[in-house]
Amino acid sequence: MLGKTWVILKFFFFLLLAVALAPEIVVCATAANESEAASALADADAELTLAYLAVLKAEEAGANVTRLLVRLNESGVLLARARMAYSEAEFEETINLAISTVSIGVEVQAEAVRLKTAAVSESVQRVMLTATASIFGIALIAFGSFWIWSQLKKRYEESTIPKSNSQDAFTDER
Amino acid sequence: MNVEESRAWFIFGSLALILLVATPTLGLFVRLPDVSDKFSEFWLLGPGRKAGNYPFNIVVNEIYQVYACVENHLGYSAYYRVLVKFRNQSQPLPVGSNSTRSPLPAIYEFNIFVRDGGVAEKLLRFEIIDVICSDTIMTVNKMSINEATPTINGSATWNAEGNGFFYQFFFELWLYNATVQRHDYNNRFVGFWVNITA
Numbered sequence: 001m002l003g004k005t006w007v008i009l010k011f012f013f014f015l016l017l018a019v020a021l022a023p024e025i026v027v028c029a030t031a032a033n034e035s036e037a038a039s040a041l042a043d044a045d046a047e048l049t050l051a052y053l054a055v056l057k058a059e060e061a062g063a064n065v066t067r068l069l070v071r072l073n074e075s076g077v078l079l080a081r082a083r084m085a086y087s088e089a090e091f092e093e094t095i096n097l098a099i100s101t102v103s104i105g106v107e108v109q110a111e112a113v114r115l116k117t118a119a120v121s122e123s124v125q126r127v128m129l130t131a132t133a134s135i136f137g138i139a140l141i142a143f144g145s146f147w148i149w150s151q152l153k154k155r156y157e158e159s160t161i162p163k164s165n166s167q168d169a170f171t172d173e174r
Numbered sequence: 175m176n177v178e179e180s181r182a183w184f185i186f187g188s189l190a191l192i193l194l195v196a197t198p199t200l201g202l203f204v205r206l207p208d209v210s211d212k213f214s215e216f217w218l219l220g221p222g223r224k225a226g227n228y229p230f231n232i233v234v235n236e237i238y239q240v241y242a243c244v245e246n247h248l249g250y251s252a253y254y255r256v257l258v259k260f261r262n263q264s265q266p267l268p269v270g271s272n273s274t275r276s277p278l279p280a281i282y283e284f285n286i287f288v289r290d291g292g293v294a295e296k297l298l299r300f301e302i303i304d305v306i307c308s309d310t311i312m313t314v315n316k317m318s319i320n321e322a323t324p325t326i327n328g329s330a331t332w333n334a335e336g337n338g339f340f341y342q343f344f345f346e347l348w349l350y351n352a353t354v355q356r357h358d359y360n361n362r363f364v365g366f367w368v369n370i371t372a
Binding site for chain 1: 177180181184185187188191192195196198199202250251253282283284285286287288289294321322323324325350352355
């Protein structure tokens, strides 16, 4: 009998404890959720910015970034929705949207780095090709001009020497 | 023309040809300064994508729409953020003379990435959902803008001259500044007035 009473007392004790602590537990869970959402939002914002900066670098290197801008816009829409969800205290939604934003941001960064590398490589090839063609062209013009000039000069001298000889002869006869 | 003159002309012609051939290579290394203006354009269009028929007489629980458009002439792909704000006749607008944004909080925002020379357009559908109205004061409590339903708590007093409760939607353009790594107010805003009827 005493044992049964003890079990019932224990049950009520834990029930009371649970009722007393329930609001605290709920508040803690909400707070954690809010801080997680804020952190996810900050990460998403940072990731989107990094993706944009990577796209800018790729663009500076001469890459065509039109497709990446489309992806960034998609990501930007998600980030804006995440911000609005956060301001309306929809923290689960915020976290989900922030994760999607980060995912696109990471993808865009990787693609931007790939495009930048390709653009730099293409640019170096283009510079080398243009410079080689120019140097070859300059050399060709220089040597060609020299050769043409020497040929012209030679012909001119050949055509003028007999005249001077005949002039000399005429002078001698006088 | 004697030989010396001919030689001078021949050298001049050769050098001109050399310069012509070297031009593509010189173009790779010599950059001329870009003197064109760098700026962003920002405007609103009405529901028919024209600069007119902007929503004015607004009825609660009706959907209205406008288009916000941004054009980039900055010389690089830009990252814009547009903040949508809502005010009554006495609340502050941005100040153009010192590039100061309005201190009012944004009720909605969106990000746009625009390539150099490109135009981006964003459709905004809005609906006033919840207002409390007396004879002299109206309070807009909630509205929806696209997918968001921000809480507003914006009050306006009866305007006897205009015969209505007047509010303004205005849009601030912010531009990402890579040097300081944040969005700065770009000193451009557009807006339209509405007269809300409960």
